[in-house]
Amino acid sequence: MVRVRFAPSPTGNLHIGGGRTALFNWLFSQSQKGKFVLRVEDTDKERSKKEFVDEILFSLKWLGFNWDELYYQSERFDKYRQYADKLLKAGLAYIEKSPEGKEATIFKVSPQKIKVNDLIRGQIEFDSSLIKDQVLIKSDGTPTYNFACVVDDAEMNITHIIRGDDHISNTPKQVLFYEALGFPLPNFAHLPLIMGMDGGRLSKRTGATAISDYRKMGYLPEALVNYLLLLSWAPGGNREIVNLQEAIGLFDIRNVNKTAATFDLKKLDWMNNQYLKNADPQELLDELAPLLVERGYITEKQFDRNYVLGLIRLFQPRLAHLNDFVDWADFFFIEEIKTDPLAQEKFLSKDLSSEFKLFITELESLKDFNVENIEKSFRDLVAKLNTEAKVLIHPLRVALTGKTIGPGLFELIYYLGLERTKRRLLKWTK
């Protein structure tokens, strides 16, 4: 039975790299019908925070990775001390006293060649004579990372350790612990790192690093996961859009790339739009409703669900971020729209009173106020005035929305309704 684990340290939020490690672990466990274990590595009492634990668990769920078991290292300190004592008795470790009289347990590293067969990288060789003796239990009684990690991975029967590249150099130290403790060696797979656009490590300087930041910026979890999946793995057949369920069937750890990948926000935006435009408007509304309430555009208890659903459909193909909707569709929710000064200068500096009034008359005469009829009345008017559609369309759009960009004019007039359309046009007539 395959058992993998994701072992975050709650000294910060779940970041992009951690999310990707969790993704590959989760995917591998699902593809092998195994178990996905979550282990919170909170041995550092100073830096570990409950709020980070909550944030990490929340982000993991948001991404769609559910775990089968959950452990906290802070509850297992006795175990680590027991195993350290065992090594002490076996003569494989020794005690070192600090000047203050505190005792630490140190592992004696024996010189040897260590070979690790990495599932992604193949064989990697290390020379342990280059590694100094390793602290097992610190003088404050807490275990070090490498030791706690090995004890837990062995005790939890972890079969595959899938983690970031930055842990390669920890591997020989851990292998030494496995051997000393008499534990069978697990399989190792080291994932390439994700870099920022500057080529260096992904940092706050080069962009947002926390998964939760991407949620706040309006990315769909499905899009983010799909994008992360494409960093160092390809589903084959020149495909790019792959949902998690499909990926389970397609995934093979051996096909994961060895090269570090650069995080490209532009492609993430494209991916997000792909998911946004194909999303179920109902689901988008559930996400959007709180944001609209926050802005005071709707009230939580009563709003016309079908109406907002219609608006969402109008904007869906052009959304790069979920919350773009809140900014772009503002004119549907507020009475006093603000008009972009440049747009006003360009399209409304000329007096169009008679044209606007004629259009209002046309709209008022419609028996059925629908998109098709609105367009027809407009086309008729343009023909009557012997002018081009675009010379009237742009001014109308700016007068009605305050913007030069947006959905098709006739659709937005339909959703604005006759009364609001009249009010906004009359503002620009003398």
Added chain:
RNA sequence: GACCCUGUCGUCUAGCCUGGUCUAGGACAAGAGCUUUUCAAGCUCUCGACACGGGUUCAAAUCCCGUCAGGGUCACCA
């Protein structure tokens, strides 16, 4: 510095294991066009890469060696 990992368009990648079908394919970005009711979306096109040098071979992106470049790790942090 030592050790380890990695080098295909600006970016993500396919191809590499099992040399020939590769005048290296796709996607994002960029540029142009179509559409036209703007912005998106969509469609069409353009630009653009095998890090370098040596081998091996009839034949190398693919196998071998070296160089260079980038990254990671060298804590009683995880």
